[in-house]
Every structure is written in C-alpha cells, then in structure tokens.
Amino acid sequence: MMGHLMGRAKFGQIRSFFVLCAVLGAAPGLARALQEPGDPEALARGPIHEAFAGPIVYNPAPGLVIPKPPPSTQIEEQPPAEKPQGMDVEWIPGYWAWDDERNDYIWISGIWRDIPPGRQWVPGYWSQAEGGFRWTSGFWTSTAANGQVSYLPAPPQTLEVGPNSPQPGPDFLWSPGSWAWSENRYVWRPGYWVQAQPNWVWVPPSYVATPGGFVYIDGYWDYPIARRGLPFAPVAFGPAYYTQPAYVYRPSVVLSIGGLTANLFIRPSYNQYYFGDYYGPAAYGARAGYVPWFAYQHQRFGYDPIYASMAANHPGKVEWERQIRTEYRYRVEHVEARPAPTFAAQREQVEQRRARGEDVRGLEVAHPLRQWANHPEAARPLVPVGRDHGVELARRQASVREMQQNRARVEEKARGASVGRSEGQQPQRLEIHRALEPHFQARGLAVPPAHPEPHQDFRPNFGNEFHREPGPAQNRAEPRRGPEPARAHKEPRPREGEEHHKPR
Numbered sequence: 141m142m143g144h145l146m147g148r149a150k151f152g153q154i155r156s157f158f159v160l161c162a163v164l165g166a167a168p169g170l171a172r173a174l175q176e177p178g179d180p181e182a183l184a185r186g187p188i189h190e191a192f193a194g195p196i197v198y199n200p201a202p203g204l205v206i207p208k209p210p211p212s213t214q215i216e217e218q219p220p221a222e223k224p225q226g227m228d229v230e231w232i233p234g235y236w237a238w239d240d241e242r243n244d245y246i247w248i249s250g251i252w253r254d255i256p257p258g259r260q261w262v263p264g265y266w267s268q269a270e271g272g273f274r275w276t277s278g279f280w281t282s283t284a285a286n287g288q289v290s291y292l293p294a295p296p297q298t299l300e301v302g303p304n305s306p307q308p309g310p311d312f313l314w315s316p317g318s319w320a321w322s323e324n325r326y327v328w329r330p331g332y333w334v335q336a337q338p339n340w341v342w343v344p345p346s347y348v349a350t351p352g353g354f355v356y357i358d359g360y361w362d363y364p365i366a367r368r369g370l371p372f373a374p375v376a377f378g379p380a381y382y383t384q385p386a387y388v389y390r391p392s393v394v395l396s397i398g399g400l401t402a403n404l405f406i407r408p409s410y411n412q413y414y415f416g417d418y419y420g421p422a423a424y425g426a427r428a429g430y431v432p433w434f435a436y437q438h439q440r441f442g443y444d445p446i447y448a449s450m451a452a453n454h455p456g457k458v459e460w461e462r463q464i465r466t467e468y469r470y471r472v473e474h475v476e477a478r479p480a481p482t483f484a485a486q487r488e489q490v491e492q493r494r495a496r497g498e499d500v501r502g503l504e505v506a507h508p509l510r511q512w513a514n515h516p517e518a519a520r521p522l523v524p525v526g527r528d529h530g531v532e533l534a535r536r537q538a539s540v541r542e543m544q545q546n547r548a549r550v551e552e553k554a555r556g557a558s559v560g561r562s563e564g565q566q567p568q569r570l571e572i573h574r575a576l577e578p579h580f581q582a583r584g585l586a587v588p589p590a591h592p593e594p595h596q597d598f599r600p601n602f603g604n605e606f607h608r609e610p611g612p613a614q615n616r617a618e619p620r621r622g623p624e625p626a627r628a629h630k631e632p633r634p635r636e637g638e639e640h641h642k643p644r
Contacts (some may be wrong), residue, residue, distance in 0.1 A: 172607065180381055182393040184505045185416020186239065186374040188400070189251045190278045191232045193365060193413050195406045195436065196443035198298035198316070200349045207272040208244070210236045214541075215247050215382050217532055218390045220509055222522040224370050228255045229607035231533050233540055234391075235264065237275070240463055249372035250389040256362045257588045258283050263544040267351060267552070279348045290570040291353030291554045295326055300440075303331070306401045309337045312453040315592065316443050318345045321356065323586060334592040338451035339364065342592065343445045352554025353568060361588035365446050365455055367519060370396040373483055381563050389599070392509045393483050397517055399505035401450075401477055402467065403434040408441040416505060417478040420469050434464050467502065479505045515591040 194239050196494035219231040234250040247452040255261075264278035281289065300316045307314075332463040334342050340361045348355045362368070381387060395415070405414045409429050418430040436444045454460045471477045483506045490500045507515055525533065554568050 179378060180374045180389070182373040183246065183375065183376060183416075183481065183505065184479055184483050184486045185403075185418070186246060186414065187237050187407075187410070188246055188395075188413040188415055189232070189234070189248050189282075189371055190264060190412065191253055192251050192368060192371045193332060193446060193621050194277070194411065195408075195413060196316070196344055196346045196445065197408055197411050198300055198440070198442045200347045200354065200411065202269075202349045202351075203275045203277070203411070204273040205269050205409075206238045206276050208238075208247050209273050210266045211379070212236075213383050213384070215377070216388045217250050218524065219250065219252075219530075219537075220391060221525055222509070223252050223525055224254075225520045225523045226254055226369075229369060230255055231537060232261055233263070236266065237374070239376075244376075245380075247375045247377055247389070249373060249374060252370040254362060254363050254367060254369050256280055257586070259360060261540070262289070262547060263469055265544050265548045267548055276350050276548075277409075278350055279355065280343075280360070282358065282360070289355055289550075289571075291350065291551070292321050292347075292356060294349075294354055297346055299328055300331060302331075303333070305333070308333050308455065309335075311452050313342065313448045315344045315359065318347075320345070320545050329431065333591075334469050336449060337361070337589050338453050339586070340588055341365070341449040346442055348513060350554075352551035359591070362445070364449070365401070366397050366517070367563065370512075371400075372509075393506045394509050394512045395506055396504055396515070397497055399479065401433075401446075401500065402502040403471075403505060405430040406433055406436045408429070408436075417481060417557050417567075419468075419478055432468055434468070471502075477502070479503050506596075530597075594626050 215234065218232050223229055223231075225571060229252050232251050232253050234248050238244075239246045253261075256371045259280040260283050261476065262279050262281050264276050266273050266275055268274075294341045296319055298316075298318075300318075303314045312333045313336050315332055317470045318329055319326045320329050329345075336342070341364055343360055343362050345359045346357050346359060355438070371394070373393040373395055375389070375391075377389075382389070400415045403415055403417065405418045406412070407414050407430055413433070414430060431439060434449050436442065437447070451457050478504065486503065486506060490503055493500050512518055522620045527632050550571075
C-alpha cells in the first residue's frame, strides 16, 4: 500500500512538472514572474558600447559623479563561440555602467568589432572622485602614436555654429571646426565640407576629458554602423551571480542595427549613444537629457557622425529624414509603438503583435545569437572561433584589461602634474601602453580614403614625430570663448493639428 501511494505521489509530481512547463511555454509573462530575483536579465534599452559608436561633444567635460561605487568584481566575460567573418574582427570586453532608472550598475556586454584602420582602442575606467565615482570614457587612438598620449589643458568653448559656405553637393557632409594645440596655445581650425564615402563614416576631431587633462583625437574614417561588427545587449546582474566562484558570462543576445537606428538617442552629459524607449517626458527633461539622434546636431551639443554619414549617403535624403521624424513623433504619442525595456518582454510584445497581424518593425531591438545567421541584417556569415584564435583572443583581452589599469595609473599621475598648469605650458606626454601589432598593414585590408581636410599640413603639435607644425600661412586666430550651448533640450513635438502616420 505504501509503495502504491509513493508511486502515485511520484506520478503526480511528474504530471505537475509537465503542466508547469506547458503553462510557462504558453505564458511568457508568467515565466518572467517566476524568474528568481537577481537572475541575469538581457535588456532592450541602455547605453551602446563606447567602442562600437560614440558621438562628438563640442565642449567635453568630466563625467557625472555617481555616489554609489561600481561593483568591485569584474565580470568574467567569455566571447561567444562565433564571430562575424572578417580579417580584423576583434573582441572588445564589456564594462560596468550606471543606470539611472534602476539606481544601480548594469553590465555593457563586450562586442565583436571591425577595428578602424590604423586605430587601437583605449578602454575607459571608473575612478574615485569627490563625492563618489566617475567614469572616464574610452577612445580610439592612432596606432602611429605607439601608446603615447598627450594630456592638454582644457580647450576653449567651441566656436562652431554650422556651415559657413554653401554645400558643394548633396553627398557632402559638414565636418565641424575644432580647437587645436599649436606650440603653446590653442588655435581655431574652421570646419569644412567633406565628400561622403558610401563605405566609410567620417569621425571629426574631438577631445576626451580625463583626470589628467584633455586628450585630442584626430579625425579618422570608421566603418558604417551596419558593418562595424556585432554589439550585444546590456545585462542587469544580481550580485549572487557574478560573485560566485568560477562564474563566466557569455553574451548571447545580439542588438539589431535596424532596431538601434529606429530608437537611437544621444546623452551629451554621458557622451554616449543610448537605444530603446526614451520617448517619455522623464527621458527628455533637462536632468535626463536624452536627445534624438536626428536632433542632436541642431542643439549645438555636438556632432553625430553616424547620422551625418547616413544622411549624406542616402539617395532620398529628404524623405528619409522626414520618415525618421515621423516615426519618432508617433512613438512619443503612442506608448504601444515603443520597444519593450527587456529582451524577455520584447519577445512577448512581438509575438502578441504578430499574432494580431500587426507590424513589428522598430520593436525588435534584440535577437538571440543562435538565430542571427538567418536574420536579414546579417550581411556577413558567422564563423566559429577556432581554438588557436580563442587563445589569441584571450591574450588580447588580457592586454586590454592591462591597458585599462595602466591608463588609470598614468592619468592619476598626470592629474597631479596638471595642477596649476596653464594654457601656455607644454602638455604632459605619458605612455599608456604599446598596442598589440595591428592587423591593418599585414592583412591587406581595405584602405580608408585620404584625410579629407583641405589644410592637411595643419596638425596639432604635441612634439611627436607623427604630428607636423602648421605652415606660416595657416590660420592663427587667437583663442576666445564662445557662448555656452543651452543644456535644456526641447524635444520635437507634434504641432497642433499636424497629422502623423504610423511608422512604415
């Protein structure tokens, strides 16, 4: 009798298990509800990895101070087992980033990246600052610098006000002016028109604020966003996961380029692109400061290389720009047209809309990596990461981490040396790290277009052999401070009586 009862009990447990599985399969929302608190959660909104894309800020400043310290444990991140096919596709590790809504840190997953020709990535880092902790952004530096970085005094406020001459043609884009260090002072370099290149994105000169001073990044050609590699979704972790022994995280949710550009924002105070649902009033207030990518350049905050390049290369530019604004305004007014905040919620949202026969374009921000090979945006096949390549990737990843730590030490040292330094003094020159040998020269990759500046001989003088002095006939305007751009952003809103159609 006892054996019979135990058998019936076991059968009941098995039946309950299968019933539970069926319920979870039919109700994704219930599955999420039963998820353990602190489980890793792939997000469908948040910052885009700095090494994948970054805007230009005209008047760079140190990052905001966060009162809460970042997690002391770095995520043990392992690259996915497949990568986009290409000769110079490298893995760039992820990092912690602050999320305002969660009031906590999230993990910005690493990326597969087609390395811009002649460039190497210098990763950002968190450091202690007065009142909390501050993120110092990473940047793409020239490999010709051999790991040397010059730390300059703060440049004057920008004088950039937009084009000062007619556009030479529809496929030209405006490269904004910038300050350049010459001998012992700043001089203004006016902007100029650049002919767009279909397979390249022009990234104008810019500065990065660091604890040790300001780093000048000369202009360079990068790849279009659709072929830069493979970005992955950010993840919200619970401490119970990433602190457990031998825990390894491998990204598995890919961000869609079409989904990104349909829901793309720039946050000037963080000097980063953001993607996802930032359409509500709380997102575009003066405190949050999320600016739609198409409106960024009109606010005098800075310059969006991706938007400028796509607009100049688009055959129907006027219609393309109108459609982007129409879709944005529609999502401002219709909450149901906005993408979900997490990958799990996005899947449920898309499945329900498809079941009703509704359009889902612009809602699919993320996709499982295992399904990416069949996605229309997968312009290049995914290839397995071989064992030998895996060893090389691990070596390069360790080198990036070493560079990150070395940079923090160097810039802390430069901070002390920069106290009281005025514009008339020479910049500090320190060596962060010599890059691993670039693949660019050895592998016969596509050569980028020539530097587009009409005054090619005019380069900032850091005293390094790879920079040349400006000629005697070049512009020597004295530095002067322009007006501070307004920080409050007024979001484009539908005018009264204006008709808006659903995104096509």
